[in-house]
Amino acid sequence: MSGALPKTDFTAINIKSNQKTLFSETDSGKTxxxxxxxxxxSFTLSYPPMTRADFAPVMAFIMKQRNRKENFTVTFPSYxxxxxxxTATLLVNGxxxxxxxxxxxxxxxADGAGRLKAGDFIKFAHSKVYMVVEDVTSSSNASTVTxxxxxxxxxxxxxxxxxxxxxxxxxxxxxxxxxxxxxxxxDGNLLFNxxxxxxxxx
Numbered sequence: 001m002s003g004a005l006p007k008t009d010f011t012a013i014n015i016k017s018n019q020k021t022l023f024s025e026t027d028s029g030k031t032x033x034x035x036x037x038x039x040x041x042s043f044t045l046s047y048p049p050m051t052r053a054d055f056a057p058v059m060a061f062i063m064k065q066r067n068r069k070e071n072f073t074v075t076f077p078s079y080x081x082x083x084x085x086x087t088a089t090l091l092v093n094g095x096x097x098x099x100x101x102x103x104x105x106x107x108x109x110a111d112g113a114g115r116l117k118a119g120d121f122i123k124f125a126h127s128k129v130y131m132v133v134e135d136v137t138s139s140s141n142a143s144t145v146t147x148x149x150x151x152x153x154x155x156x157x158x159x160x161x162x163x164x165x166x167x168x169x170x171x172x173x174x175x176x177x178x179x180x181x182x183x184x185x186x187d188g189n190l191l192f193n194x195x196x197x198x199x200x201x202x
Contacts, residue, residue, distance in 0.1 A: 001070070003064070005058075006061055010045050010048075012044075018040045019039040019149070021033055040200040040202060041129060044195065045198065051191060058194065065171070071169055072171070074168050078164075080121065086116055090107050091160065096154060096155040098150075101150050102145070102147075104145075105143055106141055110138070111138050111139050112138065115137065115138045122162070123161070124151075124153075124155050132147060168198075168200060170199060172196065
């Protein structure tokens with residue numbers, strides 16, 4: 001691990017879910033499908049035009065990654081935080097096994113609908129990030145949260161749950177990184193453009 005990306009004011013974020021499915025089809029049209037474990041999120045990240053002073057720390061950080069060799073973290077802007085109305089520090093309730101898709105969680109700060117919402121990202125005490133796939137309603141400050149993909153690692157009772165400012169552990173997807181120039185700001189400073197692709201590291 002070689003640190004956290006120092007600048008995250010992206011102008012565009014393209015999100016992909018990567019999940020391999022073994023697929024075959026007979027001459028009669030019958031299909032056979034089996035999913036392979038190992039879902040990962042990937043992202044195309046685009047910066048606004050940057051001055052040399054703003055761009056230099058980004059370029060230096062990317063160079064430190066040695067292309068696809070190193071892992072690092074990206075924490076996305078607040079517009080990718082949870083949509084629900086939960087603000088408490090949530091905890092896993094009981095132990096959960098690899099492959100589980102329903103996770104018991106407690107310590108919600110209130111009861112009712114909309115504590116977390118379908119489409120929210122969620123993270124537990126390991127590097128993989130998951131997605132909440134059904135709206136969450138809590139009762140007695142507890143609820144069951146349905147996630148995808150299935151758990152990649154087991155969870156212990158009272159382990160932490162993160163739903164805002166989630167750090168994604170990623171690596172670059174290419175051994176070639178291209179930095180472009182070609183325009184100036186109103187003060188005549190040369191501006192740098194940079195777009196790059198990352199994928200979760202498991």
